[in-house]
Amino acid sequence: MGHLTQGERELALLTGALLLALGMLMMVMAWGDPLSVHGAMFGFSGAAVMAVTLRGMFAPAPDENRFASYYDAPSKAGIVIAMIWGVFAMFIGDWVAWLLVFPEMTFDAGWASFGRLRPVHTTGVIFGFGGNALIATSFHVVQRTCRTRLPDQFSPWFVLLGYNLFCLIAVSGYMLGVTQSKEYAEPEWYADIWLVIVWVAYFLLYMRTLARRNEPHIYVANWYFLAFILVVAILHIVNGLAVPVSAFSAKSYSAFSGVQDAMTQWWYGHNAVAFFLTAGFLGMMYYYLPMQAGRPIYSYRTSIVSFWGITFFYMWAGSHHLHYTALPFWVQTLGMSFSIMLLIPSWASAANALLTLNGAWDKVRTDATLRFMALAAIFYGLSTFEGSFMAIRPVNALSHYTDWTVGHVHAGALGWVALIVFGAFYAATPKLWKCERMYSPGLIEVHFWLALSGTLIYVFAMWNSGIIQGLMWRTYNDGGTLAYSFMDSVNAMYPYYIARAFGGLLFLLGAVVGLYNIVMTIRTAADTLSEAEDRPLGPILEPAE
Amino acid sequence: MSVGERDPHSGYMTTGHEWNGIKELNTPVPRPVWLFLIASFLISVMMWVLLPAWPLGSTFTRGALGYNERAALDERVAVAASARASWMTPLETMSYEEARADSDLLMRVKQTGQTLFGDNCAACHGVEAKGGPGYPNLVDTAWLWGGDIDAISETLRVGINTEHPDTQYAQMPSLGRDGALDKKSILRVISYVQSLSNPAIAEEAPARVAEGNALFAENCSSCHGEDAKGIQELGAPNLADKAWIYGGDRASLYQTIQYGRNGHMPAWEGRLSEAERRLLAIYLLDLAESQPQ
Numbered sequence: 001m002g003h004l005t006q007g008e009r010e011l012a013l014l015t016g017a018l019l020l021a022l023g024m025l026m027m028v029m030a031w032g033d034p035l036s037v038h039g040a041m042f043g044f045s046g047a048a049v050m051a052v053t054l055r056g057m058f059a060p061a062p063d064e065n066r067f068a069s070y071y072d073a074p075s076k077a078g079i080v081i082a083m084i085w086g087v088f089a090m091f092i093g094d095w096v097a098w099l100l101v102f103p104e105m106t107f108d109a110g111w112a113s114f115g116r117l118r119p120v121h122t123t124g125v126i127f128g129f130g131g132n133a134l135i136a137t138s139f140h141v142v143q144r145t146c147r148t149r150l151p152d153q154f155s156p157w158f159v160l161l162g163y164n165l166f167c168l169i170a171v172s173g174y175m176l177g178v179t180q181s182k183e184y185a186e187p188e189w190y191a192d193i194w195l196v197i198v199w200v201a202y203f204l205l206y207m208r209t210l211a212r213r214n215e216p217h218i219y220v221a222n223w224y225f226l227a228f229i230l231v232v233a234i235l236h237i238v239n240g241l242a243v244p245v246s247a248f249s250a251k252s253y254s255a256f257s258g259v260q261d262a263m264t265q266w267w268y269g270h271n272a273v274a275f276f277l278t279a280g281f282l283g284m285m286y287y288y289l290p291m292q293a294g295r296p297i298y299s300y301r302t303s304i305v306s307f308w309g310i311t312f313f314y315m316w317a318g319s320h321h322l323h324y325t326a327l328p329f330w331v332q333t334l335g336m337s338f339s340i341m342l343l344i345p346s347w348a349s350a351a352n353a354l355l356t357l358n359g360a361w362d363k364v365r366t367d368a369t370l371r372f373m374a375l376a377a378i379f380y381g382l383s384t385f386e387g388s389f390m391a392i393r394p395v396n397a398l399s400h401y402t403d404w405t406v407g408h409v410h411a412g413a414l415g416w417v418a419l420i421v422f423g424a425f426y427a428a429t430p431k432l433w434k435c436e437r438m439y440s441p442g443l444i445e446v447h448f449w450l451a452l453s454g455t456l457i458y459v460f461a462m463w464n465s466g467i468i469q470g471l472m473w474r475t476y477n478d479g480g481t482l483a484y485s486f487m488d489s490v491n492a493m494y495p496y497y498i499a500r501a502f503g504g505l506l507f508l509l510g511a512v513v514g515l516y517n518i519v520m521t522i523r524t525a526a527d528t529l530s531e532a533e534d535r536p537l538g539p540i541l542e543p544a545e
Numbered sequence: 546m547s548v549g550e551r552d553p554h555s556g557y558m559t560t561g562h563e564w565n566g567i568k569e570l571n572t573p574v575p576r577p578v579w580l581f582l583i584a585s586f587l588i589s590v591m592m593w594v595l596l597p598a599w600p601l602g603s604t605f606t607r608g609a610l611g612y613n614e615r616a617a618l619d620e621r622v623a624v625a626a627s628a629r630a631s632w633m634t635p636l637e638t639m640s641y642e643e644a645r646a647d648s649d650l651l652m653r654v655k656q657t658g659q660t661l662f663g664d665n666c667a668a669c670h671g672v673e674a675k676g677g678p679g680y681p682n683l684v685d686t687a688w689l690w691g692g693d694i695d696a697i698s699e700t701l702r703v704g705i706n707t708e709h710p711d712t713q714y715a716q717m718p719s720l721g722r723d724g725a726l727d728k729k730s731i732l733r734v735i736s737y738v739q740s741l742s743n744p745a746i747a748e749e750a751p752a753r754v755a756e757g758n759a760l761f762a763e764n765c766s767s768c769h770g771e772d773a774k775g776i777q778e779l780g781a782p783n784l785a786d787k788a789w790i791y792g793g794d795r796a797s798l799y800q801t802i803q804y805g806r807n808g809h810m811p812a813w814e815g816r817l818s819e820a821e822r823r824l825l826a827i828y829l830l831d832l833a834e835s836q837p838q
Contacts, residue, residue: 301573
């Protein structure tokens with residue numbers, strides 16, 4: 001609370017009071033509906049914000065000189081929260097992986113069924129782990145690359161904590177059976193509205209920070225972070241359009257129906273991959289990778305070509321999720337052709353990252369942190385190739401609805417997203433807590449090999465099982481009828497499901513090691529580094545020419 | 546104008562900007578990026594020319610190939626169906642004995658029957674067709690609605706207790722709950738029914754079994770028959786064999802007589818063709834014959 005000015009403390013108190021009042025209203029009016037549980041959660045969060053604010057209300061005002069240093073407390077909190085979400089949601093992921101091996105492991109409880117736990121896993125890793133990592137690192141990166149402090153002390157906390165409230169509402173809702181049934185957009189209307197408020201605050205905060213920059217140019221990492229924030233807002237608002245049954249019911253009906261609903265959903269779904277899981281993490285990569293390697297970005301010009309290529313082509317590609325469906329054929333052709341063109345800027349980005357390492361490959365060998373990021377770039381190239389390949393209709397005829405899709409998603413999610421996050425966290429944590437290095441470089445090595453072997457086992461298991469499934473479903477016997485029943489294909493998956501769950505377990509163990517290493521770094525950090533090297537510049541330099 | 550400097554490692558100039566120590570080289574975009582970008586664009590243009598691709602208000606560009614996915618699919622389905630028809634259509638009129646006599650045909654029936662049964666029937670009756678509580682065993686010799694090829698394929702067509710206009714109705718009334726039999730009487734009937742497949746019970750408690758027999762004649766025989774061997778026209782099961790749908794222990798039998806039973810078998814007309822239904826009947830009868838006795 002000592003960080004916040006008097007005005008910001010009053011704003012926090014007001015926000016808490018509004019949340020409390022709204023939450024109580026929801027809780028009482030929706031009594032008996034799952035919405036009342038979420039009303040209680042809103043109310044409790046508001047009360048907690050008020051309690052913390054009141055306790056610090058009369059603490060000394062923050063230093064007048066605060067603008068001479070960066071505001072890193074929200075980034076620090078975000079890193080820890082992201083790691084906790086990561087361990088939790090990867091645990092749930094491995095649980096549902098074992099559930100496919102032992103389907104009876106549900107204790108006859110609704111919340112423990114596969115259909116409810118799976119979105120807990122996906123939301124937990126994408127939004128809980130990935131989203132918090134993006135928020136934390138974007139605050140860190142935008143301040144450093146703009147040589148300016150965040151404009152105020154209230155909005156970063158509003159964004160970070162408000163976002164986590166959204167994640168908690170989402171995940172608890174799934175267990176209660178509250179869902180919109182839209183993949184990666186499961187939360188219901190009220191959670192969606194709350195996220196819009198938080199996200200607009202995030203966008204404004206980012207724009208205000210950029211506007212205060214003391215550098216003439218905006219660094220490429222910030223282009224990607226800004227594209228991520230802006231486009232996710234558009235996607236989320238359009239796909240979330242829905243009419244609630246009543247103001248005090250958790251249930252709503254989508255504004256779209258039939259094939260339009262499917263197309264809107266996969267326009268959202270594919271661009272969530274593009275702008276949440278790709279653009280945001282490319283922003284992360286463009287800062288931490290050259291920083292850790294100590295090398296300049298290989299080509300500024302390639303950055304521009306690939307940024308605009310990715311942002312333009314991705315928008316068209318969503319229909320490749322609906323090949324061979326009721327979606328008109330011409331939309332499928334467009335989606336396929338843009339998916340093919342998309343490969344080139346994607347590979348240009350991966351190449352730009354890997355070529356940046358020229359002159360630093362010796363560090364990749366010795367420094368596991370940099371190796372995390374180098375491997376992430378390789379997996380990024382691999383999974384974007386695979387994605388474009390699977391978007392070709394005849395290939396999709398084999399891969400669609402099989403575990404190959406699951407393998408592809410995890411090649412990207414584990415190999416690209418999670419590895420770049422771990423690399424970025426290992427690079428950022430010592431800097432943020434002002435110490436020389438991570439608590440244990442040895443444990444970073446352990447984490448690296450656990451993560452790599454887990455990813456490989458997982459992805460190879462799913463490639464095998466997916467292609468076997470696809471082939472079994474299309475094999476005919478001499479008489480011209482199907483050679484296998486669906487159940488035969490389910491039985492054939494058994495060994496691969498065990499392998500996948502084991503690979504996931506290794507990856508989870510790696511994340512646990514990572515969390516331990518980060519916590520121990522924080523606990524043993526002794527502010528050994530001075531801040532002199534890491535502070536905003538004073539006056540604004542010459543404007544962009 | 547920012548002034549770049551030369552990167553000693555690569556020999557390229559930087560752009561002259563620096564962000565928190567990060568610099569950028571002014572390296573040109575690698576030539577393969579442009580080449581492949583142009584190539585992928587040309588591939589896309591080819592697709593757009595050949596296939597339906599761009600919207601034009603209320604219609605779309607049809608593509609030079611004139612390809613229509615739905616027509617192409619319908620054609621392939623028709624070709625596949627006619628290829629199958631050569632051996633499947635005769636099944637519509639063939640007897641079980643005729644089918645068994647043709648070893649090539651029987652092999653196809655077994656192959657196809659296994660997947661048809663797996664995809665449509667196994668969820669209830671089990672992959673080995675041996676049933677489970679509430680779902681009859683299909684490879685023993687006990688049949689509710691008749692066990693020849695015509696009766697089985699008819700049961701598949703109309704189902705049991707469905708909304709199909711020709712469906713077969715059968716209900717075990719709740720004799721206990723509706724007051725026809727009190728608890729003691731139900732227990733006597735159970736003893737009698739169990740004694741039919743387990744004569745030891747008749748020797749242990751002849752009086753109870755005799756009482757149960759009298760109650761059975763009065764309350765049950767109109768459906769299950771005087772000899773308790775069931776009446777297939779009514780879908781009433783044989784109670785004198787060892788086959789049970791809902792269980793032959795005293796607790797299960799009590800439940801059945803007290804509260805009744807109202808089983809459900811879906812009607813498959815519309816999903817499975819006449820030939821497929823008869824194929825499944827042959828498959829099941831053949832499977833039953835190959836069971837160890």
